[in-house]
Amino acid sequence: MIRFEQVSVRYEGNEAPVIRDVDLTVPEGELALLVGPSGVGKSTLLGTVSGLVPHFTGGTLHGRVTVDGRDTRTHRPRELADVVGTVGQDPLAHFVTDIVEDELAYGMESLGLPPATMRRRVEETLDLLGLVELRDRPIASLSGGQRQRVAIGSVLTPHPRVLVLDEPTSALDPAAAEEVLAVLQRLVHDLGTTVLMAEHRLERVVQYADQVLLLPGPGEPPTLGDPAALMEVSPVRPPVVELGRIAGWSPLPLSVRDARRRAGDLRERLAGHSPAAERPEEGRGAEGGAVAEADRLAVRRGRRDVLHRVSLRVGAGETVALMGRNGAGKSTLLGALVGAHPPAAGSVAVGGLVPHRTRPAELLRHVGLVPQEPRDLLYADTVAAECAAADRDADAEAGTCRALVAELLPGIADGIHPRDLSEGQRLALALAVVLTAAPPLILLDEPTRGLDYAAKARLVDVLRGLAVKGHGIVLATHDVELAAELAHRVVILAQGEVVADGPTEEVVVSSPAFAPQVAKILAPQPWLTVPQVRSALEVTA
Amino acid sequence: MSGRTSDTYDGGPAGRGTGTGTYDGRAPGARYRLGALLAPRETRANALHAGAWWIWALGLATAASRTTNPLLLLLLVAVAGYVVAARRGDAPWSRSYGTFLRLGLLVLVIRLLFAVVLGSPIPGTQVLFTLPEVPLPDWAQGVRLGGAVTAEGLLFALYDGMKLATLLVCVGAANALANPARLLKSLPGALYEAGVAVVVAMTFAPNLVADVQRLRAARRLRGRNDRGVRAVLQVALPVLEGALERSVALAAAMDARGYGRSARVPRRVRLTTHVLTLGGLLGVCVGTYALLAAEGARFGLPLLLLGLAAAMAGLRLGGRRAVRTRYRPDRFGARAWLVGGSGVAVAAVMIWTAAADPAAAHPPAVPLTAPTLPLAATLGVLVGLLPAVLAPVPERVGNSGPSTAGASGPSAAGSSGPSTPDTGRRRAVEKEPGDRERKP
Secondary structure, eight states: OEEEEEEEEEOTTOSSOSEEEEEEEEOTTOEEEEEOOTTSSHHHHHHHHHTHHHHTTOOEEEEEEEETTEETTTSOHHHHTTTEEEEOSOGGGGOOSSBHHHHHHHHHHHHTOOHHHHHHHHHHHHHHTTOGGGTTSBGGGSOHHHHHHHHHHHHHTTOOSEEEEESSSTTSOHHHHHHHHHHHHHIIIIIOOEEEEEOSOHHHHGGGOSEEEEOOSTTOOOEEEOHHHHHHHOSSOOHHHHHHHHHTOSSOOOSHHHHHHHTHHHHHHHTTOOHHHHSOOOOOOTTSOEEEEEEEEEEEETTEEEEEEEEEEEETTOEEEEEOSTTSSHHHHHHHHTTSSOOSEEEEEETTBOGGGSOHHHHTTTEEEEOSSGGGGOOSSSHHHHHHHHHHHHTOOTTHHHHHHHHHSTTOOTTOOGGGSOHHHHHHHHHHHHHTTOOSEEEEESTTTTOOHHHHHHHHHHHHHHHHTTOEEEEEOSOHHHHHHHOSEEEEEETTEEEEEEEHHHHHHTOTTTOOHHHHHHTTSOOOOHHHHHHHHHHHO | OHHHHHHHHSOHHHHHHHHHHTTTTTHHHHHHHHHHHSOOBOOTTTOOOHHHHHHHHHHHHHHHHTOOOHHHHHHHHHHHHHHHHHHOOSSGGGGHHHHHHHHHHHHHHHHHHHHHHHOOSSOOOOEEEEEEEEOOOGGGTTOOEEEEEEHHHHHHHHHHHHHHHHHHHHHHHHHHHSOHHHHHHTSOGGGHHHHHHHHHHHHHHHHHHHHHHHHHHHHHHTTOOOOHHHHHHHHHHHHHHHHHHHHHHHHHHHHHTTTTOBOOOOHHHHHHHHHHHHHHHHHHHHHHHHHHSSSOHHHHHHHHHHHHHHHHHHHHHHGGGBOOOOSSOOOOOHHHHHHHHHHHHHHHHHHHHHHHOHHHHSOOTTTTOOOOOOHHHHHHHHHTTTHHHHSOBOOOTTSSOGGGTTTTSTTOTTOOOOOOHHHHHHHHHHHHHHHHHHOO
16 A cells, blocks of 8 residues: 655755665555654654655655555645545644534545535544534634544545554543544554554554554664564563563563463562562652642633642652543643642642742742643753753853753753754753752653653653652653652542542552553552563562 | 523424414424524524625624714614624634724724814814813914814714724624634635635634743743743744744645645636736726726726626636535525625615715704604614524523533533533423323
């Protein structure tokens, strides 16, 4: 269906090609998953299929890409629109109209399909994706999962043979991600659509893939093959695969179900151990002084009560994970802690101060927030200028921020523009900027979006180090694996209320949506992460 | 509010009246026939054509421009306001009506202020008060600052300001009632691309506002002040950068979705299109000028009409290049004709009144006279109320029972609950006969 012949792509001003010597064929009706660390050209490869690379982005493409027999060199993206449907990373940037139903029809209108056909297909697609209830809703009022489904629906209506998706589940909560993946599987099974998608959160998607297209490193030629076989050599691996490697299972399990079936012997080997002893010990400071305290806090935005009687206490050296579906009030709670939203009732205190009544320059020393989009925090043209500004803002000694950057991000040049950093590097820079004022409380909103496993592991190390130094940390996240590795305590929000608050082991293991893969595999034993299991096994050996 | 709309919907008292008496005979038929006259709940299929609302509103505006009678103007504002209250939906543009009302008031106040400060050309005798007059140099002859303020002058300014304010309110009514995106969908094919640009711009504006808010909040996180002009200026660059990036992403998405596909058209047709469109527009310009200028009015009208026809033909021919089709365009149905027609009727009656009874349409300020309400014009303006009964009733949170309370509001992100309140209501209506059967 999609054929790459000796394809390599080089952008203007770069010496080395982004992707090189891609020579393979994705067969019809397969779900192919593009796997690889950040910066290996996954998005570029996806772009060549829809023709956006190089027609829209510029650069030079050598070789030939054919989709359903059409050569992308001679067909511009708009002429491929009836064979290839593309959904980019941000579904909001994809919408042209404002109402769900119109959005579904937009692509067909451009192709000039007869009105009767359009009507029929819109109704079919509404049913297929479960959007019937939303048909008259403005797109702006939809949740993240709903938007992603509308975006997929909007490219499905012209009946493309190929669907290209860039990180379709990264920004979604676990339940919404399941929703989207179920739809994709249905398309592959029932309609025979060929799906090519890139995704960092392999633990969510790898079990659905028929084929894995592995890009091992920048400029290295990719391989297409059986998922289990390629996971053996892949530099990025989900926890279930990691666990399988430690346990020496072959072929590697890709789904929790496969792994559970084989986990009998592993459970026996682990029987005599308890994870608490193996858990890397940090300065668990729940007993220490509170760095932040919210008491029956209510926040109202417009006419909506976003938070309702939320009580939360964060101790020094304690890491708390805030979880819950999109729109549950996680970001608002973080915002209230930095004074962005004044409480409608109840109280909030950070280091003894009332955040929304404190001057920003003063508050900076007590609490720092890395927002969902770390770039919002960065204004300057270069890393060095950004650091100098951060030192000034925080009244810190010159060079404080630069030293932090060097620690978090070794080997970053001074003159580089923050925009040219990778997602993980930008996060580290924003974190360094926040840490310049050495606030005892650090808040991170969805820090692992767009990070690969390596960047995530670095982030985990950094945050653990900060917790040991006595910083209180609050993470709002959908990433259950991150919460399991890092958090001492998990707080689950639903509709603006705290529905669970307790030690990670207890809260996470009992919840089907928020349990990490290792917990699901080894239940009822209380293991949460691969490192825990690994160190326990090392002790046995 | 909610009481009224629900009454007009399900046939309410009238339907029930005929139903209870003669239920078991041909009553259901009669009930439904009566019910068919009442406005249905708005769905995508029966939505009123956006153009009909504009015709109605422009009709009212034309009427307003033909009179300075304050009673008639107030009546026009009341008619427009009532229709908006009865038939406006929940969408963001619907909330713009209040803004237009305030704008109208502002215009009125400014007009009166000018009359007080700069004086009025109306020769009045009833001096209300006298402001100290500022002596102006010779070259400013004809301009006066301060001086006597007469009741006649003020009254004239009031009438004049009211006329302007009413015009604004009428435009505001159309704005609140008609969906702008759907209006653009009705543009001829050749203008489609311009229409898309406008739609995209409209969806971009709210995003831009959200960006500014987010980045200002982020400034606070850096320990900088988030208020003041400097804060806004420093945020401007990143906001523009973000907007630019988003528009590039949107352009890529639109390209990948087939935007701009065009059919091959013979060169001859393309050339004819250009000639017709350009020539037509030129004709329109020259014709309008001739009409307005003192001389050449004879050629004006035919030239204008000829130009218009040529331009229309050009646009029609240009539409051939577009391969686009339209998904569920609004139909200009009977209700749309009636709504548009009611506006035209209002305008016609007022134009006739202005010609037949100038004293009633323009009550003189000198000498001071109490304005009267001419009967024919009043009845004519009241025709403008027809849409409040005829147009389909839009869906609105709060007027459709408790089942939707909270859901489907623009801020209710994440609530995926059912948002089809009308089914519940419809079910209730259908149940009625059955209920009655049970209790004889």
